[in-house]
Amino acid sequence: xxxxxxxxxxxxxxxxxxxxxxxxxxxxxxxxxxxxxxxxxxxxxxxxxxxxxxxxxxxxxxxxxxxxxxxxxxxxxxxxxxxxxxxxxxxxxxxxxxxxxxxxxxxxxxxxxxxxxxxxxxxxxxxxxxxxxxxxxxxxxxxxxxxxxxxxxxxxxxxxxxxxxxxxxxxxxxxxxxxxxxxxxxxxxxxxxxxxxxxxxxxxxxxxxxxxxxxxxxxxxxxxxxxxxxxxxxxxxxxxxxxxxxxxxxxxxxxxxxxxxxxxxxxxxxxxxxxxxxxxxxxxxxxxxxxxxxxxxxxxxxxxxxxxxxxxxxxxxxxxxxxxxxxxxxxxxxxxxxxxxxxxxxxxxxxxxxxxxxxxxxxxxxxxxxxxxxxxxxxxxxxxxxxxxxxxxxxxxxxxxxxxxxxxxxxxxxxxxxxxxx
Amino acid sequence: xxxxxxxxxxxxxxxxxxxxxxxxxxxxxxxxxxxxxxxxxxxxxxxxxxxxxxxxxxxxxxxxxxxxxxxxxxxxxxxxxxxxxxxxxxxxxxxxxxxxxxxxxxxxxxxxxxxxxxxxxxxxxxxxxxxxxxxxxxxxxxxxxxxxxxxxxxxxxxxxxxxxxxxxxxxxxxxxxxxxxxxxxxxxxxxxxxxxxxxxxxxxxxxxxxxxxxxxxxxxxxxxxxxxxxxxxxxxxxxxxxxxxxxxxxxxxxxxxxxxxxxxxxxxxxxxxxxxxxxxxxxxxxxxxxxxxxxxxxxxxxxxxxxxxxxxxxxxxxxxxxxxxxxxxxxxxxxxxxxxxxxxxxxxxxxxxxxxxxxxxxxxxxxxxxxxxxxxxxxxxxxxxxxxxxxxxxxxxxxxxxxxxxxxxxxxxx
Numbered sequence: 073x074x075x076x077x078x079x080x081x082x083x084x085x086x087x088x089x090x091x092x093x094x095x096x097x098x099x100x101x102x103x104x105x106x107x108x109x110x111x112x113x114x115x116x117x118x119x120x121x122x123x124x125x126x127x128x129x130x131x132x133x134x135x136x137x138x139x140x141x142x143x144x145x146x147x148x149x150x151x152x153x154x155x156x157x158x159x160x161x162x163x164x165x166x167x168x169x170x171x172x173x174x175x176x177x178x179x180x181x182x183x184x185x186x187x188x189x190x191x192x193x194x195x196x197x198x199x200x201x202x203x204x205x206x207x208x209x210x211x212x213x214x215x216x217x218x219x220x221x222x223x224x225x226x227x228x229x230x231x232x233x234x235x236x237x238x239x240x241x242x243x244x245x246x247x248x249x250x251x252x253x254x255x256x257x258x259x260x261x262x263x264x265x266x267x268x269x270x271x272x273x274x275x276x277x278x279x280x281x282x283x284x285x286x287x288x289x290x291x292x293x294x295x296x297x298x299x300x301x302x303x304x305x306x307x308x309x310x311x312x313x314x315x316x317x318x319x320x321x322x323x324x325x326x327x328x329x330x331x332x333x334x335x336x337x338x339x340x341x342x343x344x345x346x347x348x349x350x351x352x353x354x355x356x357x358x359x360x361x362x363x364x365x366x367x368x369x370x371x372x373x374x375x376x377x378x379x380x381x382x383x384x385x386x387x388x389x390x391x392x393x394x395x396x397x398x399x400x401x402x403x404x405x406x407x408x409x410x411x412x413x414x415x416x417x418x419x420x421x422x423x424x425x426x427x428x429x430x431x432x433x434x435x436x437x438x439x440x441x442x443x444x445x446x447x448x449x450x451x452x453x454x455x456x457x458x459x460x461x462x463x464x465x466x467x468x469x470x471x472x473x474x475x476x477x478x479x480x481x482x483x484x485x486x487x488x489x490x491x492x493x494x
Numbered sequence: 495x496x497x498x499x500x501x502x503x504x505x506x507x508x509x510x511x512x513x514x515x516x517x518x519x520x521x522x523x524x525x526x527x528x529x530x531x532x533x534x535x536x537x538x539x540x541x542x543x544x545x546x547x548x549x550x551x552x553x554x555x556x557x558x559x560x561x562x563x564x565x566x567x568x569x570x571x572x573x574x575x576x577x578x579x580x581x582x583x584x585x586x587x588x589x590x591x592x593x594x595x596x597x598x599x600x601x602x603x604x605x606x607x608x609x610x611x612x613x614x615x616x617x618x619x620x621x622x623x624x625x626x627x628x629x630x631x632x633x634x635x636x637x638x639x640x641x642x643x644x645x646x647x648x649x650x651x652x653x654x655x656x657x658x659x660x661x662x663x664x665x666x667x668x669x670x671x672x673x674x675x676x677x678x679x680x681x682x683x684x685x686x687x688x689x690x691x692x693x694x695x696x697x698x699x700x701x702x703x704x705x706x707x708x709x710x711x712x713x714x715x716x717x718x719x720x721x722x723x724x725x726x727x728x729x730x731x732x733x734x735x736x737x738x739x740x741x742x743x744x745x746x747x748x749x750x751x752x753x754x755x756x757x758x759x760x761x762x763x764x765x766x767x768x769x770x771x772x773x774x775x776x777x778x779x780x781x782x783x784x785x786x787x788x789x790x791x792x793x794x795x796x797x798x799x800x801x802x803x804x805x806x807x808x809x810x811x812x813x814x815x816x817x818x819x820x821x822x823x824x825x826x827x828x829x830x831x832x833x834x835x836x837x838x839x840x841x842x843x844x845x846x847x848x849x850x851x852x853x854x855x856x857x858x859x860x861x862x863x864x865x866x867x868x869x870x871x872x873x874x875x876x877x878x879x880x881x882x883x884x885x886x887x888x889x890x891x892x893x894x895x896x897x898x899x900x901x902x903x904x905x906x907x908x
Binding site for chain 2: 358359360361362363364365367378451
């Protein structure tokens with residue numbers, strides 16, 4: 073028996089043998105790519121069931137088209153209920169008239185959840201222990217955000233979402249919200265690009281809305297970050313970012329807005345109430361701010377740690393001021409804190425403006441001029457630095473509306489950002 | 495590492511968006527560390543720099559920075575320490591570049607350190623941020639011969655900002671571990687590179703066969719000959735790898751990848767029907783030249799000196815060579831066992847057919863940008879599984895035919 077084998081196949085025969093193999097293998101390889109694509113797609117759409125995973129996929133606001141298609145399917149499913157929803161909305165509105173700010177807020181939040189498809193609900197609600205989600209917010213337009221994109225909601229759903237914010241904020245606060253959304257729409261109208269616009273704002277719940285349990289309400293986008301954490305029914309609306317471009321009043325859809333005028337004016341009034349020598353002390357010599365110092369947390373899951381300390385805490389001590397001047401400081405703080413109802417605002421205002429707090433609160437400003445505060449000048453910067461409150465406003469050159477400056481502001485609590493729940 | 499990458503991604507997005515969304519741009523420092531020198535590339539947004547250094551506002555119109563003024567300023571705000579001893583930082587020819595419609599001052603800098611001391615380098619830096627309090631500088635390590643980041647892409651070292659004006663460039667490690675890391679990278683590269691594996695398999699399948707009447711005739715393969723053959727391949731890819739790294743020639747890497755796939759295809763056809771009649775060593779070395787060009791994309795050596803680059807490439811190639819010799823020692827005895835059975839030609843033809851199929855897929859895939867997403871890991875898996883089945887088969891063959899050796903001895907190879 074011989075095991076000597078010779079290669080007796082001709083090339084032609086070989087090719088006949090090879091071809092089916094080649095075909096099978098090529099099909100497998102190509103097929104695998106399709107499978108992969110499907111998997112990826114289903115990942116992004118089904119990530120809703122995995123809350124932590126849904127952060128990035130649902131929040132990639134830049135690819136709004138993808139988001140739209142994904143979320144639209146949810147819209148469609150709930151569109152059938154639109155008529156029911158609107159009647160529901162009426163009834164929930166009535167049902168939510170029960171006493172207590174928290175009870176009403178939770179009622180509105182639950183009513184909003186009711187309008188959503190299961191997928192949307194999963195995308196909306198995060199685990200309360202998710203520190204990454206809590207700290208995910210930014211002052212940039214096209215970055216990943218939590219929750220549901222406003223532009224993906226049906227009219228009914230949007231109304232229900234805004235109803236939540238209407239209860240979470242006071243009239244003053246809700247006016248700001250509307251004005252800031254309008255400003256972003258205005259930027260789109262004047263050719264700023266599709267990254268701007270109220271459609272690219274998001275709403276999210278970190279934890280289930282509850283009267284007694286802890287949870288957090290997030291609503292924000294480019295120039296807005298409402299982060300309100302409720303700890304046992306007490307609200308901590310920090311960190312809070314607001315910005316506006318254009319800063320001057322503008323008109324869109326026959327309405328006129330100037331959402332942060334009160335805040336800017338109140339801070340300017342506070343400094344203009346100082347004597348010349350106090351004004352000089354308040355000026356941060358040699359310092360320049362092209363943006364706020366303690367800006368967005370960008371999902372880093374931690375508290376900021378780099379506030380000025382010791383001799384770096386510069387400016388005029390509020391307790392050295394007259395009662396009239398101190399009233400201007402309180403008025404300035406109120407333009408932020410009074411955006412929120414009593415269960416949020418009262419305890420904060422008391423803490424921030426107490427005699428003890430003012431004994432450790434500095435007001436300071438920076439900019440190209442040490443003798444005046446000109447909000448129309450790039451680099452003009454004002455801040456209130458207390459034992460807890462940290463409030464900054466900076467005037468930056470316009471990005472779209474280039475002939476005027478625009479505001480960036482931040483309001484933080486050194487001890488109670490995120491309700492101290494990270 | 496993943497979070498670092500995510501953070502880097504975020505930073506790069508932030509950077510990219512800065513032009514149209516956020517006027518306060520960040521600075522960047524990209525660091526590369528060679529054996530005894532560390533190089534920096536500073537990117538300073540001109541509008542922010544002009545706040546700290548007012549005369550810089552004129553550079554926009556001059557289209558170039560005033561290097562003397564700039565270097566004097568940088569010397570005041572940037573220092574590097576090794577074991578508490580300051581190292582001299584030499585600033586190179588800086589230039590003005592326009593990125594996202596915003597001017598950025600680019601400054602190259604170099605400092606020399608003592609590698610033998612194995613100490614952490616401490617960068618102290620408050621350029622711009624001494625004045626612009628909110629300014630941030632992202633520091634990345636693009637290449638570090640000592641940390642093996644040479645092959646892993648940039649790593650985030652830190653963000654210099656208010657109250658943070660130090661960043662540590664971690665202690666250096668002795669040279670041997672560095673070379674080891676490149677050596678293992680070379681090993682990993684060949685083990686996971688299914689196209690190179692397929693090519694090697696083809697080389698070995700016909701090694702020891704002779705061509706008669708345009709057909710293969712059976713002979714026993716020699717391990718030594720096989721090692722010579724794969725070494726010829728190594729020699730080929732060493733030449734082009736070194737040439738490519740030391741004399742960077744712009745090559746379209748996509749076409750190199752296509753060429754690699756074509757070499758696999760041709761080799762696989764050669765396994766079925768002899769294509770080349772010349773010495774196999776020349777063929778292996780010649781094809782090695784093409785594979786070497788592809789390898790050069792696997793290691794990133796920008797910013798390193800020629801000697802380090804050469805050493806890096808040699809370590810990398812040594813890793814590849816070791817895996818190849820290992821494969822020879824593993825596969826050649828198996829192939830010899832199979833050659834003693836009637837099934838060898840079938841096996842050879844089957845394996846070659848599979849490789850042909852794979853390489854055709856690779857060629858199409860690499861040529862067509864529309865197929866760029868086709869999963870190559872599948873092909874790698876298929877190949878690995880086939881090799882596994884082959885090895886298992888060999889083991890079974892050996893186990894089931896204990897008398898095989900006696901039979902073999904009596905046979906004449908034709």
